[in-house]
Amino acid sequence: MSIKSINVRNQFKGNIVEILEGPVLSEVDVNTPAGLVTSVITTRSVKDLDLKVGDQVIAFVKSTEVSIAKL
Amino acid sequence: MSIKSINVRNQFKGNIVEILEGPVLSEVDVNTPAGLVTSVITTRSVKDLDLKVGDQVIAFVKSTEVSIAKL
Amino acid sequence: MSIKSINVRNQFKGNIVEILEGPVLSEVDVNTPAGLVTSVITTRSVKDLDLKVGDQVIAFVKSTEVSIAKL
Amino acid sequence: MSIKSINVRNQFKGNIVEILEGPVLSEVDVNTPAGLVTSVITTRSVKDLDLKVGDQVIAFVKSTEVSIAKL
Amino acid sequence: MSIKSINVRNQFKGNIVEILEGPVLSEVDVNTPAGLVTSVITTRSVKDLDLKVGDQVIAFVKSTEVSIAKL
Amino acid sequence: MSIKSINVRNQFKGNIVEILEGPVLSEVDVNTPAGLVTSVITTRSVKDLDLKVGDQVIAFVKSTEVSIAKL
Known part of the structure; x- marks a missing residue:
């Protein structure tokens, strides 16, 4: 199924630089122009999407999940 | 209170370019090297932190909130 | 931009039955085989995606956001 | 402690079809009229609630966690 | 519908001290032994649950939503 | 990097009483005046922050992540 567009405003394109695979969840590290973005998704999704280093x-992340800190 | 460090791995430094204020929640748009990052926080927090355009x-966002899409 | 697939395991296809629009966030109600699914997204996303009743x-929702209750 | 009602609008009743147990977190798959719903909760909660296949x-999920994609 | 128990580990009992009602979402402030806890839920949920000051x-909050900061 | 203040309204100060370390994610249990607060963060963050029992x-948690249940 191809999706035309999603509502999520915060999207960071990049390449996977590392996948740390656990029994249930995996950490997927993505190198983006904004720096390293770390995502935690189910290991099953890593396999379903056939994610590999270099992909x-x-x-992406929902706006309601983003917090703000003042320096 | 000053915080030394937080566990959140995904941190994007930038300047506020717009604040869209609602009665309960506000949208805060931050210009970062990764592009525009949109955050939704309570309007009370906008006031507590005295957030203004240009700040x-x-x-930042927790790793467990970040999803992955394949192009 | 067309997305081939996302990691999110919980996806409910349906039709929008109501959009309750606020100044910052909007409620989008989707009629699915599982019943009514309620989503809250930014009003800007509603406009960017040009969402209308009937669409x-x-x-969809990340697995880490789903809780379990026992009856 | 018995709870009378919760604010969470998106509730999917079903039966557990699989529990994938990790050291810290577990995946709980629930068969619902809407299809398979996947939840990730702490392994301690799986034990506290004594969750078993067939239960x-x-x-359930908060409305603010639900995203919308256009086909 | 009465729920016997939920998996959510972080539960704070208290009394509602203020409800700030917006068109789509409302802020509900709860006085607990841990101090003030602020929740943002849909205004429809406030009405469905008939929430009032003093209730x-x-x-409650999922463990995966809780971050840690070092002082 | 020192952070002056964050927007997150729900902050519970306490001491770490247990760290349950998994390959990707870890559970960090914090004893607070409000009782035990359970957090799940990446194991890498546990190491980056050098979190130990007694610290x-x-x-903290965003207001949009907090749900309300009626007794």
Whole structure:
């Protein structure tokens, strides 16, 4: 199934630089122009999507999940 | 209270370019090297932190909130 | 931009039955085989995606956001 | 402690069809009229609630966690 | 529908001290032994649950949503 | 990097009483005046922050992640 567009405003395109695989969840590290973005998804999704180091992906996050800190 | 460090791995430093204020929640748009990052936080937090357009802030998000899409 | 696939395991296809629009966030109600699914997204996303009552959409959620209750 | 009602609008009743147990987190798959719903909760919660395959449960999620994609 | 138990480990019992109602979402402030806990839920949920100042409620949150900061 | 203040309204100060370390994610249990608060963060963050039992920390959570249940 191909998706035309999603509502998620924060999308970071990049390449997977590392996958740390656990029994249930895996950490997927994506190198983006914004720096390293770390995602934790189910290991099953890593396999379903056949994610591998070097793959071009989009890391995305809902606006309601983003917090703000003042320096 | 000053915080030394937080566990959140995904931190995007930038400047606030727009604040869209609602009665309960506000949208805070931050210009970062990764592009525009949109955050939704309570309007009370906008006021507590005295956030204004131009302020330098960090937008951050927990790794468990980041999803991955394949192009 | 067309997305081939996302890691999100919980996807509910349905039609929008109501959009309750606020100044910052909007509630989008989707009629699915599982019943009514309620999503809250930014009003800007509603406009960017040009969402209207009757549109066929997918409501989706990360596995880490799903809780379990015992009856 | 018995809870009368919760604010969470998206509730999917179903039966547990699989529990994939990790050292810290576990994946709980629930068969619902909407299809398979996947939840990731702490392994301690799996034990506290004494969750087993076949149990009738409710998988639920906050509206602010639900995203929308256009087909 | 009465729920016997939920998997959510972080539960704070308290009384509602303020409800700030917006068109789509509302802020519900709960006075707990841990101090003030702020929740943002849909205004429809506020009405469905008939929440009022003074009501005894439980504010709860999934463990995967809790971050840690070092002082 | 020192952070002056964050927007997150729900902050619980306490001491770490247990760390349950998994390959990808770890559970960090914090004893607070509000009782035990359980956080799940990446094991890498546990190491980056050098978290140990006894450390004084703040557990915090966004308001949009907090649900309300009626007793």
